[in-house]
Amino acid sequence: MTDLPIAAAEEAVAATATHGNRRTAPFIPLPLTAARATTLAGAVITIASTFMSWTYTTDFPGDLTVSGYPGGLQIMTLIGAILTGVVALGTFGLTGLRWLTPSRTNNGVLLLALATLGTTWYTVIDIAAKLGGLANLDPGGFVAFIGALVLFAGALALPLDRHPEEPADAEYYELGRAEGISAVVRGYAWLREARLHHSELRVPDARKLNRWLQRLVIVVVYALGLKILTFGLATDYSDIFIGYLIVLAVGVWGLSAGGLLKQFQQLTQHNKKFSSTVGVLTAIAYPFAQNNELWANLGASVLIVGTVALGLNIVVGLTGLLDLGYVAFLGVGAYTAALVSGSPFSIWSGTQFPFWAAALAGMGAACVFGVLIGAPTLRLRGDYLAIVTLGFGEIFRIIVRNLDGVSGPKVTNGPNGIAQIPDLSIFGYNLGDTHSVGSFTLGRFANYYLLMLVITIIVVLVFTRAADSRIGRSWIAIREDETAATAMGINGFRVKLVAFALGASLAGLAGTVFAHVTNSVVPDPYVFSGSVPPNSAFLLAAVVLGGMGTVSGPILGAALLYVIPQKLSFLSQYELFAFGIALILIMRFRPEGIIPNRRRQLEFHEDETPAPGNRPMGDDTVPATTAGA
Amino acid sequence: MTTTIPQQPTPADAAAGGTLLQARGVIMRFGGLTAVRNVDLTVNSGEIVGLIGPNGAGKTTFFNCLTGLYVPTEGTVSYRGTVLPPKPHLVTKAGIARTFQNIRLFANMTVLENVLVGRHTRTREGLFSAIVRGPGFHKAERASRERAMELLAFTGLADKAEHLARNLPYGEQRKLEIARALASEPGLLLLDEPTAGMNPQETRATEELVFAIRDQGIAVLVIEHDMRFIFNLCDRVAVLVQGEKLVEGTSEVVQNDERVIAAYLGEPFEGAPADEDGTPAATADDASTTSEQENDR
Known part of the structure; x- marks a missing residue:
């Protein structure tokens, strides 16, 4: 990528230095050379420190006592520092590394330095806190502490691209002073003043690269992504996982600040079919990349909740109907599949449907249930609908609890649920058995992961195709302005009912696999909110966190919300609390979700696009206008 | 276009083109308020008809009755001879499209x-x-x-x-x-204040656009406050004051009507509807506010 035209980007940087109230200035006034030298020195010190011993005892997770090579959390610091150093060298103009920051901004360096600082200081403080005092730190720990600080200070002295927000009302500051919280107010004002801004910087067009090179880049990035994912899952201790999360989250933010992510999006957009194929292959490779049933189980569960969240996204994200009882449809699918699975606890214990028939039955039952709930409730709008769906969700669970032969007819076996659901067998391939494929072994959960992957792909296809069509547009129109939509000839009730039924069917489909993966169905998980993932609040949080109206958003959101509590065992008691905090932070700082909708992107990047069809996009949403033919 | 009506530039010809929209005795009450009182209106194909009146006269409420957003308390609206069902999407399907004031x-x-x-x-x-x-x-x-x-x-x-x-x-x-x-693909287009907030040049451009739409064979019913716009544009103008149709006729007729001038300038005179039944002006205003709230819901 070194042969990309940099002149354009340099021009862009020069232009932004004067444009509006955007400007390029350091936080710490230092001569440029001094700032660069400090940054590099910090990187070198930090890298060197990871080869030293940080603590005396092996009590701290990951064994940081060894000199000579890095281990445990030191690896995180090492990766962060190397990345910062290399990217910094690129922005300083070292040929061969310039491609790392296509937009030539130093903001990426600062964010990467922040990632390094975060994980290093976290480690050092964690050592001191866990083992009882700074005495437990070896000199290496102090060197790391200082090195990361020097690195961060150097990055703060680099010229950074900023775009201060308009200052708030003078009255507001007056109020702050009067209330005696002026320090807080001033701090907030400083933050607004300091705001980094790089999303509008221009990036050289990655589509000018050789076609094969583009594809190679896509393959490498996906493979790297899989490697990073399995590395994270393989971390043994929550301490190491936290360090990993810091480096990953802030690091990706830093790389995207430089424009790498934007370029990658251009590439995937340009090679759409190829990149989605590679994406699917990467997902298939996941159970082969590690040989651990626990992770395969994690993968299968993430796909189930992700798929259900994607179904919910049709209702919430596209049509704008807040459904708080959505998990009931997953339950309908799961119970239907359990009843026809041949389980001895089912009232029809003799009947055992083949999987395709069970899946269709689950979908059909959920669809009918969706229409039954939707028909009376969809006449309501907004909050009223939310409350009524919440009620219906609970009604489902309570009915299922009571259909035990005592309080009602015997159908679902009450609170005991339907246990001993046999494993699926598709074309003679029993998903419960361990199979060997070449030198790899696929365990029970790996089999279900692969089955679930097929279903996820189907749901993704249904979602994208439905969204980019007449019906999808009418959903979005209803979400935007229902009155105007009906005045444009849309039968609001019918269109909403279709969305509701489709969302329900997709959840039902996922539910059929869910029943078999967990071996049993019980009424308790299908609540509005609880600590075990498939509940309505969880699914809604996944959609909002990931990005409403997008395809990968809800899946990513579900993955994060599912995996992080699993890896951070100490969080278990505070899971809902952490959910709440995460949602508040997302709403404040990134209301469009982690993966922004294409429409959001348009909003921010419209002026860059003089001609249609020439748009840089993070378009994984709804390929609404281009994919007609 | 589904409607392929030849260009009919003059009102006389247009009348020959047949009745497109016919509202008969439309009454709209919100509780005790009567926002639209027994209004008849006919739009013939190829015509541009204006609907004017002071603020709160019930123009938008009347539009909402025509397009099915409101169900009129009394009266019928028919399009091409068939009575329209009071559902917005069916009205649009029948061939009436609209824009909104806001x-x-x-x-x-x-x-x-x-x-x-x-x-x-x-x-x-x-x-x-x-x-x-x-x-x-x-x-x-x-x-x-x-x-x-x-x-x-x-x-x-x-x-x-x-x-x-x-x-x-x-x-x-x-x-x-x-x-x-x-x-x-409407046969009739309802425009609710299409030039509100526009500068004279933009208003002029909108005027040309409306003529171009008419030339495609689509009849237009337009609410507007800009009198120059209305009188340049319309073949016929109806004046709505406090929910009642005061006058209807060509631009000249309406422009020279004393009662219209009075309604706009607020000059008291005998025979104005407000004086007849003693409804205070505020009532109609309230009705219109209500209607807009309904609209936003």
């Missing part, structure tokens, strides 16, 4: 998508064909897009097709609303 675009959709939504009633493909994506689906989508682009070219928005509607300047948002309404 612009109601689908703000987070692109300009092209907004117009495509307007095509909803004239296309068929449902969920199943969208998922299967057979040749019929692609053909229908392509046809819709072509038609939408034609309309955008007609209103002068073709080069902004990929922009978000919310990011258009005000005047172009108004134009887009008209393009979206035209996409449903």
